[in-house]
Amino acid sequence: MEEVVLLGFWTSPYVMRVKIALLEKGVEFEYKEEKDIFEDENKSELLLKSNPIHKKVPTLIHNGRPICESLIILEYIDEVWKQQKQLFSHDPYHRAKARFLIDLFDNKVGDCGRRMWASKGEDQEAAKREFVEFLKLLENELGDKPYFAGDYFGLLDIALIPITCRFYTYETLGKFSVENECPRFMAWVRRCNQRESVSKTLPDPFKVFDFVLEIKKRFSIE
């Protein structure tokens, strides 16, 4: 009997990636919500023990062995449950490209996103420009295909879609519209949202917005 435990937090897009991948693969798992991910003393003992270096969610525990970092977990899931539908292309070049874009996304969009809701004036404007530029780059990658890998919902789709539950927050606080800037990207978002794995996983954007307002208050961000 396999034991699969996912330690997560409901607003983390990195956790959502892992949930979607497990749902797509049809892997049964137990989800454990952390009470708070900002202060180490509020984190669960299981998280601190399983991911002593980063102390971050998502952490997947498979038969007692922890796997950390969302992209690494996605590849692990695809490799372990390989009888189920493949999430990652078999083509080494497409795999390299997907890894490159996820890495770029992780390094860029986290920072841009934070600056869109946590800063003001010129820095916020610059973050918006960088963010839209990045989405346009992704639109370009997508081209006329329904999904990034072509006809199927794959690893790159799974890695990118969770952040879109924050778009309402970015748009409201940054005063712009992703739909106006990147309509083809938004068509892809709607397509992904029709999948049960996605619609069951992504939280209500209004709740995410309220949470961000709370965080701003908690950390005294104007």
Added chain:
Amino acid sequence: MEEVVLLGFWTSPYVMRVKIALLEKGVEFEYKEEKDIFEDENKSELLLKSNPIHKKVPTLIHNGRPICESLIILEYIDEVWKQQKQLFSHDPYHRAKARFLIDLFDNKVGDCGRRMWASKGEDQEAAKREFVEFLKLLENELGDKPYFAGDYFGLLDIALIPITCRFYTYETLGKFSVENECPRFMAWVRRCNQRESVSKTLPDPFKVFDFVLEIKKRFSIE
């Protein structure tokens, strides 16, 4: 006929990773040295065109298609030339662990390394402590095995060994001895250096030291 071109710079440990992997696989390739990797205007047109986002070495160009970012290139090499000896374990858990450690290394040691040669006083001391702590973590991972994956020289060995050509620089400028702190790690270094792929790739540590002194002068770092 396959065409494999590697754009590199002689002091970059990330480039060395790719060279070692290609040598281990027995893949013939053309190596093109960049004149300078610090200012965009000194970079080759081929690099700027092939890696427009990061504009960084290593960039591998395989039959005209560029692949960027050293770890992504290593995985690509292992997947494309899979008839040759496998660099990466087949076990998903070991793969996840290797990816985790390489990612940690890339995020930690670049920064520590720079602070060991570019800063002074308390910050330099802190960088040394972090660096030694990280090497001890690696020693722990290595245990009694000859290589990180066990009996064979694999992906994690390839990813980690290049930085050791900078140890002389770190030790001289930081006034400490890695051998004293982490003798088991240094035994692994000597083991790796017996491989032709490594000894042919890693530059003379004294030349690396001279280069670092030049860089300190060029960027007015005391």
